[in-house]
Amino acid sequence: MKALTKLPADAGICLKxxxxxxxxxxxxxxxxxxxxxxxxxxxxxxxLEKLQDIAQRFPLSIHGVGASLGxxxxxxxxxxxxxxxxxxxxxxxxxxxxxxxxxxxxNYMANLMPTPITSESLVRTASNIEQLQDAIQRPIxxxxxxxxxxxxxxxxxxEFMMSLVSKTGCGILLDVNNLFISAxxxxxxxxxYIRDLDRTVIGEIHVAGHSVDPIEKDLLIDSHDSExxxxxxxxxxxxxxxxxxxxxLIERDANLPSFEVLLAERNIARNLILQNNKVAGYE
Amino acid sequence: xxxxxxxxxxxxxxxxxADIAEHLDDTKNTRRLAVYRNTFISSCIDALLRKYxxxxxxxxxxxxxxxxxxxxxxxxxxxxxxxxxGENFPEYVRGFMLDNHPELGYLWDICKLDxxxxxxxxxxxxxxxxxxxxxxxxxxxxxxxLSLHPCVQLIQNDWxxxxxxxxxxxxxxxxxxxxxxxxxxxxLWRDNGRILHRxxxxxxxxxxxSIYAGQTLGDAAQVAMQNGPIDISExxxxxxxxxxxx
Numbered sequence: 001m002k003a004l005t006k007l008p009a010d011a012g013i014c015l016k017x018x019x020x021x022x023x024x025x026x027x028x029x030x031x032x033x034x035x036x037x038x039x040x041x042x043x044x045x046x047x048l049e050k051l052q053d054i055a056q057r058f059p060l061s062i063h064g065v066g067a068s069l070g071x072x073x074x075x076x077x078x079x080x081x082x083x084x085x086x087x088x089x090x091x092x093x094x095x096x097x098x099x100x101x102x103x104x105x106x107n108y109m110a111n112l113m114p115t116p117i118t119s120e121s122l123v124r125t126a127s128n129i130e131q132l133q134d135a136i137q138r139p140i141x142x143x144x145x146x147x148x149x150x151x152x153x154x155x156x157x158x159e160f161m162m163s164l165v166s167k168t169g170c171g172i173l174l175d176v177n178n179l180f181i182s183a184x185x186x187x188x189x190x191x192x193y194i195r196d197l198d199r200t201v202i203g204e205i206h207v208a209g210h211s212v213d214p215i216e217k218d219l220l221i222d223s224h225d226s227e228x229x230x231x232x233x234x235x236x237x238x239x240x241x242x243x244x245x246x247x248x249l250i251e252r253d254a255n256l257p258s259f260e261v262l263l264a265e266r267n268i269a270r271n272l273i274l275q276n277n278k279v280a281g282y283e
Numbered sequence: 284x285x286x287x288x289x290x291x292x293x294x295x296x297x298x299x300x301a302d303i304a305e306h307l308d309d310t311k312n313t314r315r316l317a318v319y320r321n322t323f324i325s326s327c328i329d330a331l332l333r334k335y336x337x338x339x340x341x342x343x344x345x346x347x348x349x350x351x352x353x354x355x356x357x358x359x360x361x362x363x364x365x366x367x368x369g370e371n372f373p374e375y376v377r378g379f380m381l382d383n384h385p386e387l388g389y390l391w392d393i394c395k396l397d398x399x400x401x402x403x404x405x406x407x408x409x410x411x412x413x414x415x416x417x418x419x420x421x422x423x424x425x426x427x428x429l430s431l432h433p434c435v436q437l438i439q440n441d442w443x444x445x446x447x448x449x450x451x452x453x454x455x456x457x458x459x460x461x462x463x464x465x466x467x468x469x470x471l472w473r474d475n476g477r478i479l480h481r482x483x484x485x486x487x488x489x490x491x492x493s494i495y496a497g498q499t500l501g502d503a504a505q506v507a508m509q510n511g512p513i514d515i516s517e518x519x520x521x522x523x524x525x526x527x528x529x
Contacts, residue, residue, distance in 0.1 A: 038364045042405035043433065046476035049408075066363030072288040079363050104284065108360040109295050110326035110368070111319055116287050116306075148319075149312035151287070185315075219315060 004139050004171035004203035005094035007032055007059050009245040009277075011269035013262050014063075014252055020050050022259035023058075029270055032059035032093065034249050038066045040090070041082045052090055061094040061204065061249070062087065066108075069128045069142065070115025071101030080135040087136045094204060094247075096141035096173045097132065099125065099161065114145060117153040117160045126167040133168065141171045141203045144193075146178035146210075146222035147186050157188070158196035171203035174243075176236045177228070177251070181210055181220045190235055199243040207236050207269060208251035225254035228265060236269065240276035248273055295323045296359055327355035330368040335397045337451035338376070338390060350379065373398055389442035389462055396448045396469070396480075399436035403473045406434040411526035425501025429494055432527045434473040437492055443467045445482055472527055479525075486513035491522070 008030035015033040033054065040051055040062075054060065064083060067075050087095065100112035115121055133140055142164060144157065155163075161172055174197065183190040209226030213219035228250065240246065248269040250262055284292075290302035298320060300313055307313065328351040332339055339347040354375050360368045377391035409432055412420075420427055445467055447460045468488040471480040483491075486507040493503035504515045522528050 039366060041364055042366075043407035045405045045408075045434075045473065047405070049476075066365075068363065072284040076363060082364075101288070102363055103292070103360070104288070106361040107292065107296075108363055109292065109319075109323045110330070110360055110365050111295065111322045113291060113295070113319060116285070120285070149315040150308050151306050152308050213318070216314065219318075221318060 004141060004201070005061070005247070007061060007093045007204060007247040009247055009273065011248045011250065011266045011273060012059075012061070013250050013259075013266050015054070016252075016256060017047055017050070018256055019259045019262075020054070023054070024263075027263065028267065030059070031266070032061065032247065034061040034063050034094075034251075037062050037064040037083055037086055037095075040086055048090075055091045059093040060091065061096065061247075062090070062092045064095070064097040064132075065112065066102055067097045067128070067132055068101035068103060069097055069132065070099050070113075070121065070125050071104050071128070072124065073104045075128050075131045075135075076104075080132065083132070084135045084137075087138075094141060095136055095138060096143055096204060097129075098143045098145065099164070100145050112145060114147065114151060116151065117155060117157050119154055122155075122160060122163055122167075126164055129164060129168040129170050133170065139170050141173035143173040143175050143206070144178050145182070146175070147182040148219065148221075150186050156196070157182075158193045162197060162201075165198070165201050171201045172197060173204045173206060174202050174239060175206040175208075176239055177206060177208040177210055177232050178222060180229070180232045180235050181222050184218070184220045191238060194239050194242055202243050202246060205236065205239060205243070205246050205248045206251050207232050207248060208253075223254065224251050227257075227261075228268075233268065233272070237272050237276070240272055245273070245277050291319070295320050296356070323359075324352055324355055326365060327360065327368060328352060330365045331355075331372060333366075334369050334401050335372060335394050337397050337448050338394045340451045340455065341390060341393055341447075342387075350376070353379075370398070389440075389444050392440035392442050392444045392467075393448050393451070395438055395440065396444070396471070397452075399438050399469075399471045400452070400478050403434045403436050403471050403478050406432075406473065409433055409529050412523070412528055417523065425504070426499050428497055428499050430529045431491065431495050431522075432472065432529050435491070435495075435527050436471040437488055437495075438469045438471065439488065440467040440469065445469055445480070449480070472525060474525060481521075483518070484511065484513065486510045487518045490515065490518055494528075 010030040012032035012034055015035050040048055042048060098112050099115050102111055103109050144161060179190045179193055182188055207228045208224045209228055210220050211223040213221055250265045250269060252262060287306050294300055294303045328348055331351040354372060373391045373394035376394050380387045380390055443463045443465055450456050468483050468485055469480055470483050489510050490503050490507035493506045507513050
C-alpha cells in the first residue's frame with residue numbers, strides 16, 4: 001500500500017501567519033506543521049513565500065476546508081486546479097480534507113456542512129475523493145465531522161468512513177475533538193467508533209478546543225478557540241492505545257494564544273504518543 | 284442536487300426550516316440546525332473583518348458587523364475560498380451609505396483602499412526589468428510597451444481619505460484629518476512584503492493606466508499630458524525605481 005503520509009509520528013501544530021516568526025530554532029522531537037490550503041491559494045506575496053520557506057525546514061501537512069467532498073456535485077474544477085498548484089509549489093508531507101461540504105456551483109456557505117451518511121451519498125463522496133486524489137496525485141486523508149444533530153442515515157459514520165477508504169484508497173484523519181463533540185451531541189460511543197476503524201489507515205489525529213453553546217448548554221461547538229479539553233486528551237490517549245504510533249496535531253483557529261502556549265500543548269500530545277508507543281512496544 | 288443538500292442550503296441562507304425538517308430523524312433537532320446558519324453568518328463577517336480592517340475601525344465593531352451581516356445574507360460567497368469573499372463589499376457599502384448615512388459616504392473609499400491593499404499583498408511575483416532591459420529601452424523609447432508588476436493598484440477615490448486610511452491601517456486615528464469631496468488618485472504597491480502608497484495626480488494615474496492597457500510609452504505620455512501638467516520622466520523614474528515595470 002502506498003504510504004498515506006510522510007508525517008513523523010510526533011506532535012505538530014496548526015500554523016497561522018501570526019506565528020511565522022515565533023518558531024524557535026530548537027524544539028524537542030520532530031515538530032511538524034499543518035496549514036489550511038485555502039489560506040494559501042493566492043498568487044504570490046510574503047505569506048506564500050514564508051510558507052515555502054517553512055516547508056523546507058519542517059514536515060508540512062496541507063489541510064483543505066473547501067473541496068466539498070460530501071457535496072452533491074463533483075468537486076469544483078477550478079478549485080482542484082488551485083489545490084494541485086499549491087501542492088506542486090509547496091513541499092508537503094500530507095494532504096487532508098473533510099467529509100463535509102460548503103456549497104456548490106457559485107453558491108457557498110463558508111461552513112463545514114453535514115454529509116448525508118447514506119449509500120447514495122457514499123457513491124458521490126467516493127467519486128469526489130478520487131477526483132481530488134487524481135488532481136494532486138497522492139492519497140488524501142479524510143476527516144470525520146463534528147456532528148450537532150442526527151439526520152436520517154442508512155449506515156453508521158464509521159462504516160461510511162471505512163467504505164470510502166476501501167473504495168478510494170484514501171486514509172483517515174481521526175479528529176478526536178470532533179468525535180468527542182459528536183459523542184456528546186448525538187450520543188454515539190466514541191470508543192466503539194475508534195475500534196470500528198482499521199487502525200492501519202489512520203494517518204493523522206487532530207485534537208482541539210471546543211466550546212459550549214451559549215443557549216443550549218448541553219451542545220458542544222467545534223470552535224477551535226480554546227485549549228484542548230481534558231475529556232479530549234483522555235479520548236486521544238485511548239485512540240493512541242488502539243492505533244499506536246501516529247502524528248497528532250494541535251488545532252487552534254481562533255482566540256490565538258502565543259506560540260509557546262501551543263508548543264506546551266503540543267508537548268502534552270507528544271508525551272501521550274511516546275507513552276503509548278512504549279506500552280505498545282513501538283520504540 | 285439532492286433534496287437534502289438543497290434543503291439544507293436553503294435553510295442556512297434563508298432560515299426557512301420547511302424543506303429540511305423531513306430529513307431530520309428527530310424534530311427536536313431543528314433548533315440545533317441554527318449552528319450551521321450561525322457559522323455561515325459569523326464566518327462571512329470574520330472574512331470581511333479581515334479584509335476591511337480600516338472600515339471596521341472607522342465604523343466600530345457593532346456597526347460594521349451589522350452591515351456585514353446584511354451583506355452576507357444578500358451576497359453569499361461565490362467561491363469555496365473564504366479569503367476571497369467580499370470583493371464587492373465596497374460597492375455595497377456605497378449604496379447602503381447613500382441610502383442610510385450619506386454623512387459616511389466616504390466609507391466606501393476607505394473600503395476600496397483596504398481591498399487594494401489585499402490585492403497588492405497577495406499579488407503574484409514577477410521579475411522587474413533588468414539593467415540591460417532598461418538600457419535597451421532608451422532607443423526609440425516612445426514606441427516601446429511595458430507591463431506593470433501584478434502588485435500595482437490604482438485607485439480613484441471620491442473623497443480625500445488617504446491620510447485617514449493610512450492612520451487607520453497602522454493603528455487608531457491619531458490626528459484630525461479633513462475629508463473633502465474631491466477626487467484623489469492613489470498608487471499602491473508591494474515592496475519587500477510591505478504595502479506602500481503614494482498620492483498621484485490625475486495625469487500620472489492616466490499615464491500608468493495607459494501602460495497597463497498596453498499602450499506604447501509615447502501614447503501613454505500623450506494621453507496623460509492632454510489631461511494636465513505632468514513630469515513624465517519623474518513618474519517613469521519612480522515606476523522604475525520601485526520595480527513596478529516588467
